[in-house]
Amino acid sequence: MTLRSRCLMLAAALGLSLALAPAAAAQDPRLEARVDGRTRAQLAPILDSARRAGLPLEPLIDKALEGDSKGAPRQRIVAAVRALAGTLGVARDALGRGASEPEIVAAADAIEAGIPPRQVEVLRHLLLSRPITVPLAVLADLVARGVPPDTAAYAVLNLARVQAADAQFVGLRIDVERDIGSGIAPATAIAVRSEASVRDVETRRAESRSAVPGQETPPTP
């Protein structure tokens, strides 16, 4: 084999791999099985670009499958996946490189709901040592229930400052949901419940600090 023919083969192989690279990203078996070829062809560069940027692909595939299951037209599916890829990028930047996939997805939901990325960043810094999927999900949920984004962020960040547990974030959401259901304005509900939740966290912490292990508290006269 001459040098010239080797170079030609190498160039052909390189060209083929470049041509097939975007398609490979879209070769998820679920997409192959359920999404038509033209849609997959338009999704391929988006997925490929997301993969190169280190973004999780699963939420993007998931969005395409959702659109397909709901009978959405191709253009709408592609637009939704493209928009989500953009939001995931913003979410990942706000959370930092070490963020898990559920965190990035939850942050993207919060950002999409209207929470500024800067607030996501603050939340990340307040709860550095643990996953913040649940607080982020609660944040997005509160906004979806009608709480103004800045008020929701203020409430969740306040709870994060006192290192509330996930169950306490969820408790805040349940309380606000109940209040809204009984006719209280979302902004009022969050204002009242947020303060009470922070107090509750601090009280519990103070009680656990003052309790001596193995010793019962004497009854109050």
Add this chain to the structure above:
Amino acid sequence: MRHARLALVGGALLAAAPALAAGAQVVSIIDAGTGTVRAANAQATTAITLTPSVRRERPTSLLAASGTISFLESGRAASQGEIEGSFFSGARGPVRAELSGGAIGALHENRARTGEYHGRARLHILGGGRGVWLGAGGGRAWDSDAWRTSLAADIGAWARLGAVTVTGSFTRIAVQGVGYIPDPEPPLASGDGLYSDPLVAPLRSFHDALGSARWTRGPLELDVFAGARRDAGLQAVEEWLGASGTLWLTGNFAVVATAGGYPSDIEQQLPSGRYATIGIRVATRQPLAPRGAPVVARPLASDFQVIPGADSTRLIRMHVPGARKVELMGDFTDWRAVELDRTGVDRWEVRVPLRAGAHRLNIRIDDGEWGVPPGVTAITDDFSGVVGVLIVQ
């Protein structure tokens, strides 16, 4: 200018659709067509009609608004706007209550304005693909000359028979001060028991009997209807019937043909007429084939629960009285519909893998629209529908 305003209102209705969509199924439609219309005692005229409409549907409410502008052969235009809303109570056994209200305003070819507003309460008894209702209501109408009060009581029934849904109703309407109605001929005089002055005229009764049938199969929808009105005072009978066919060529585009007659409007004092039209329909999505059954008849889910299991799976359970099939799909099923199992009276459940975090999901009852389970936060999805966001600890 007035017509342009109405058209703008129609456009605004369509533009408002996404805002209305939170937690609901919203369909925006524009119908454009041409045809002939012949009002009683008048010559047939050709018209080009544009009808934007928006319909927002939730399990406990329905809001529909539409506007119509017709460009007539005479060079003039006529327009009409309409809004209608209903609230439904939860189910108490087979019984649900409905409270509804609406308003209509019209600007006619001769520049006359008419309009009305009305309210109604109904009690529905539902079960097994059929139902009956009993209702009463009232309203006020403006016939471009005077206000009139009307009272109505109705009883009706519907039944789903395979692909066909039939509905029948009987309504008694009492209208204060009904004067001259230009149909039937000859024009009636006050000596016949009619009064042109609504202030001195007594209540006058009409009995309406209506029947309709809707057949749907795939992209094709066919409707037929017939009605008869008996004027209790004059012993006169007015009859009308019509049919329409809609063929959905894609999920957003359909061809619509209609023909038939419509009765006189006794409240607004408008004459009866006949029409034949053909047109196109562009929709944000194909409306759920309503199968003729009233919205109130659709089964409602309640008591949605997510119960942790010993492994990483969770049991999803809900109550859906009267349902034949309940399905669920979400990111945890790769958005494939999974059927729930009936495990008791009206109790449905399924075990799914559900890890901690936020999940998106939809439920569907009896092959209806994909909706959101009760108690789960509903947000708009990216596909003109809604999706629930479930937080799992």
